[in-house]
Amino acid sequence: MSDEELVVKLDEAEDFGVYAEEEAMLWSINTAFALIVVGSLLGLWFGVLLFAADPQDVLENPLFLDDSTATVNGQIITAADVENQTGGEPVEGLQILLLNIEDQPTSHNAYTNRDGRFTIENVPQQSFILKVSHEGNKTLRITFNPGDQADLSLTLTPGEGIIEEDIRQETDLDSPVLLASIVASLTIVSALLGIMGAFESRRCKYYRRTQYLCGLALFSRGGVFIGPMLILAGMGILSATKNRFEDIEENED
Numbered sequence: 001m002s003d004e005e006l007v008v009k010l011d012e013a014e015d016f017g018v019y020a021e022e023e024a025m026l027w028s029i030n031t032a033f034a035l036i037v038v039g040s041l042l043g044l045w046f047g048v049l050l051f052a053a054d055p056q057d058v059l060e061n062p063l064f065l066d067d068s069t070a071t072v073n074g075q076i077i078t079a080a081d082v083e084n085q086t087g088g089e090p091v092e093g094l095q096i097l098l099l100n101i102e103d104q105p106t107s108h109n110a111y112t113n114r115d116g117r118f119t120i121e122n123v124p125q126q127s128f129i130l131k132v133s134h135e136g137n138k139t140l141r142i143t144f145n146p147g148d149q150a151d152l153s154l155t156l157t158p159g160e161g162i163i164e165e166d167i168r169q170e171t172d173l174d175s176p177v178l179l180a181s182i183v184a185s186l187t188i189v190s191a192l193l194g195i196m197g198a199f200e201s202r203r204c205k206y207y208r209r210t211q212y213l214c215g216l217a218l219f220s221r222g223g224v225f226i227g228p229m230l231i232l233a234g235m236g237i238l239s240a241t242k243n244r245f246e247d248i249e250e251n252e253d
Helices: 003-052 055-059 170-203 207-220 226-240 246-252
Strands: 069-078 095-100 105-111 117-124 128-132 139-144 152-156 162-166
Touching (some): 003 170, 003 207, 069 095, 069 128, 095 117, 105 117, 128 152, 139 152, 170 207, 170 226, 207 246
Parallel strands (some): 069 152, 139 162
Antiparallel strands (some): 069 117, 095 105, 095 128, 128 139
């Protein structure tokens, strides 16, 4: 093999190596782009769901639950009968049940004493349904937030059927609306920033700006942890290929 042929083959091998390196770099950037976009889209979907959901349900999500508790106090009496001059008497031995907002039983319950009073301690400060059933009287279903009222005064009414009442304070319902709207807005904005970061990664111009935008997208929490994990994986790939970005190349030069 002549020296000229050897030089040609070496040049071809070098060109192939450069081509393979470029292809690997391009594949890495496209993979990072896809991971960040998918993670951000999950966050965008989560934000839209937050806007569409009932604000009270949003705040009762494990992400927003308050760990503080309250004591529920109250009294049960019979309805007054003016004609017969009866009623207004306390009811002893009546079971008080607390159901969650999905109408499922909880571990919080109590019985009334001879004065008709009851106390339930260490109740989480989230919406509950207080249920009282007594033969010959209508069933009571009271939706409330523990801690809103110092004392619950409930009256048993003769008859059949159910009496439902929501005594949650309006201010407590307005606050979740505002908070849920803020959380949903920030979630959508952070997801959109992630999509911007993904497209910045394709441009390969500003490495730090790209990573900052993708980092902000972590707050979108798409799929709770799935979205952030995808975005982190994409950021890791970008970190491994950062020499591809123009600002990094300029600093090295």
